[in-house]
Amino acid sequence: MIMPPSAAVRVDRGSPVIAIINDSADVDDDRLKPAVAALQRQIDEHFFWGWRAKLSFKKPIPADAMQVRILAINPDHDDAEGYHFSAAGLPRSEVYSRDNEDKFIGYPELFATLSHELLEMIADPGVNLYAQGYYIAGKRHMKAFIGYEVCDAVQDKTYKIDGILVSDFVTPEWFEGSRKKGSVKFSYRGSVHEPFALTSGGYVDGVARGHFFSKEGKHAKRSRRHRMNARQARV
Numbered sequence: 001m002i003m004p005p006s007a008a009v010r011v012d013r014g015s016p017v018i019a020i021i022n023d024s025a026d027v028d029d030d031r032l033k034p035a036v037a038a039l040q041r042q043i044d045e046h047f048f049w050g051w052r053a054k055l056s057f058k059k060p061i062p063a064d065a066m067q068v069r070i071l072a073i074n075p076d077h078d079d080a081e082g083y084h085f086s087a088a089g090l091p092r093s094e095v096y097s098r099d100n101e102d103k104f105i106g107y108p109e110l111f112a113t114l115s116h117e118l119l120e121m122i123a124d125p126g127v128n129l130y131a132q133g134y135y136i137a138g139k140r141h142m143k144a145f146i147g148y149e150v151c152d153a154v155q156d157k158t159y160k161i162d163g164i165l166v167s168d169f170v171t172p173e174w175f176e177g178s179r180k181k182g183s184v185k186f187s188y189r190g191s192v193h194e195p196f197a198l199t200s201g202g203y204v205d206g207v208a209r210g211h212f213f214s215k216e217g218k219h220a221k222r223s224r225r226h227r228m229n230a231r232q233a234r235v
Contacts, residue, residue, distance in 0.1 A: 016125070018118060019056045019065040024072040026097040026104045032070075033057060035111045038164035039118060046161075046188055049150070049172060053122050066125065067092040068117055070110075073102070091125040093117050108165040112158050115166035116151040124148040131175035133196050135204055135215045144208035146175065146196060155220065156201025157191040 020036050022029055036057045043053055056062055067086065074096050086092045095113050099105055105113075123129075129148035134141040150169045157168035168189040173179050174196065179186075181194035191199050198204060203216040 015052050015054070016122070017054050017056050017062050017065040018121065019061045019067045020114075021061065021067055021069045024070045024097040026072055027070055027110065031107055034162065035107075035114070035164045038161040039111075039115055039166065041161050042115060042166050043118070043122065047119055047122070047169065048188075049123050051122050053118070055118075063088075064090070066090050066121060068114065068121065069094050070097060070114070071095070072097050085126075091121055093121055112165045112167050116155075119150055119167065119169050120148075120152075123150045130207065133175060133177045135206060135208070135213075136196060136198070137215070141177075141196075142208060144206040144213070146204060146206040148175070149205060153196075153198050153202040153204055154187050154189070154191045155203060156199055156217075157187070157189055159189055 020032070022032055036055050040055045043055070053066075056065060061067070067090065069092065071094055074094075095110065095117055097104055097110055124147075127147075130145040131148065133144065133146045135144050135146065136142075151167045153170050153174065154168040158165050159168060160166065168187050168191050170187045170192065171185055173184045174186045174192070177195045179195050186192045186194060186197065192202075196204065198215070198217040198220075200217045200219045203214055203220040205212070205214050207213070
């Protein structure tokens with residue numbers, strides 16, 4: 001829900017403050033604090049999308065901050081990682097510390113998911129940006145509008161910063177279909193080698209011929225956020 005301009009809080013989408021809010025009893029603040037510091041390093045030193053963000057892990061929550069809330073369980077029980085607008089008109093996402101079997105997913109995976117959501121929130125805070133490109137089906141390139149989800153294509157690829165597991169991400173050139181294979185770096189870790197390519201555990205969301213679609217790598221793990229995007233695309 002997007003509120004009318006008079007009700008919305010003004011926010012600088014080019015260099016936002018993002019509040020990390022821990023509402024899960026599974027997650028120890030003492031473990032989360034160094035992870036937030038590592039994620040800030042990733043944003044400042046590695047994420048070369050041109051935008052920056054300042055992470056906040058303190059109270060009170062800044063009035064103009066985007067939010068990432070860590071909850072224990074998805075209240076909808078549909079494996080969707082809720083991404084929506086708050087009543088103030090600010091982007092907000094949720095990360096869940098437990099899986100559908102009510103088991104704690106563990107800190108390494110939780111921190112990688114947090115990294116994934118933060119980077120995608122910075123690149124596309126409204127979950128409404130698309131590139132005119134294609135998806136790869138066998139040897140064919142099928143025309144499509146591809147969503148600016150910067151971690152999905154390399155979902156299964158991670159690396160560490162100060163011992164904290166973080167997500168790989170594609171570069172802006174990944175969304176440029178005219179680039180030749182191997183001509184530039186297409187993800188931070190070099191996990192893919194041409195535009196719109198997926199790792200075996202990656203996936204891509206897009207719109208082709210007026211319909212929402214998903215294309216998955218051979219071993220792709222379904223994204224909670226992806227399913228939220230699918231619902232948005234059908235609205």
